[in-house]
Amino acid sequence: MLKFFKKNAEKLRYYDTVTGMGKILRRYFVMNSFDGALTIFGMLLGSFVAQVSDPVLILRIGISTAVAIGFSGLTGALMTERAERMNELKTMERALHRKLDNTDYKRAYDFASVITGVVDGLSPVIAASIILSPFVFVPVSEAYYYAFGLALTIFFLLGMFLGRISKEHLILTGARFVLAGLICMVVILLLEGL
Amino acid sequence: MTVIRRLVLDVMIPLNVPSSELALKLSKLSGIDGVDLMIVEVEHKIEKAKITMEGENISLDAVKSLLDKAGASLQGVDRISCGKRLVG
Numbered sequence: 001m002l003k004f005f006k007k008n009a010e011k012l013r014y015y016d017t018v019t020g021m022g023k024i025l026r027r028y029f030v031m032n033s034f035d036g037a038l039t040i041f042g043m044l045l046g047s048f049v050a051q052v053s054d055p056v057l058i059l060r061i062g063i064s065t066a067v068a069i070g071f072s073g074l075t076g077a078l079m080t081e082r083a084e085r086m087n088e089l090k091t092m093e094r095a096l097h098r099k100l101d102n103t104d105y106k107r108a109y110d111f112a113s114v115i116t117g118v119v120d121g122l123s124p125v126i127a128a129s130i131i132l133s134p135f136v137f138v139p140v141s142e143a144y145y146y147a148f149g150l151a152l153t154i155f156f157l158l159g160m161f162l163g164r165i166s167k168e169h170l171i172l173t174g175a176r177f178v179l180a181g182l183i184c185m186v187v188i189l190l191l192e193g194l
Numbered sequence: 195m196t197v198i199r200r201l202v203l204d205v206m207i208p209l210n211v212p213s214s215e216l217a218l219k220l221s222k223l224s225g226i227d228g229v230d231l232m233i234v235e236v237e238h239k240i241e242k243a244k245i246t247m248e249g250e251n252i253s254l255d256a257v258k259s260l261l262d263k264a265g266a267s268l269q270g271v272d273r274i275s276c277g278k279r280l281v282g
Contacts, residue, residue, distance in 0.1 A: 017211075017215070018211055018265075019210070095239040095240045097206075104263050105211065105264065
């Protein structure tokens with residue numbers, strides 16, 4: 001994969017200039033990683049309160065959930081991005097008075113749609129897999145705490161990543177994401193207590 | 195042998211395609227010694243450019259193909275100079 005990016009660096013840079021996909025990818029990556037992480041975080045909180053102690057069950061439900069979020073991201077982003085890009089392309093074709101089939105310009109747009117779908121699909125799966133990983137390696141009683149810790153760390157890192165983009169205070173933006181996770185936790189625990 | 199030594203083209207370029215990159219790519223074509231790309235008009239989605247190329251043996255087909263691949267639209271050939279030496 002890295003080899004592919006190195007080999008095609010110039011082409012990718014051109015595609016990014018034409019389509020502006022870099023910014024979109026960044027946005028989708030954070031949005032969907034957070035989506036995946038928070039969903040699994042919520043699922044684990046529910047399991048924790050319900051005292052589910054079977055790691056295989058947790059992993060099965062967690063992985064299915066992660067795959068579903070990933071698939072939803074992949075198809076959703078692929079279709080919406082494609083529709084938007086097609087619209088842009090047709091507008092450009094009208095402005096240029098020509099068809100853009102078989103051009104690098106069109107290839108850039110096609111690539112942007114596909115890679116957006118891939119990032120949108122993979123990012124929640126990766127985030128969810130990291131959070132679920134303790135259930136593979138440590139006993140359930142400890143795994144819950146490790147998983148919650150990992151989830152909060154992912155929230156924090158995603159926040160920091162956004163902070164780097166917006167050139168804000170990294171700790172502050174990271175803390176904001178953690179706060180969002182904690183609010184979600186309180187809501188879930190309140191609901192579970194009802 | 196008759197060769198094209200100067201070519202002036204009227205081209206429409208999508209605004210999101212950097213014209214500098216297009217000019218650089220044209221300058222790398224064999225037979226072209228220099229390229230001058232001048233934006234003459236900027237519209238909502240496109241910019242209109244006058245591209246002047248000089249060289250020992252410019253291939254009109256290669257230039258057309260490059261512009262086509264880049265998504266530019268060739269509107270017309272404004273000037274073409276051929277022969278053993280440049281006139282004017």
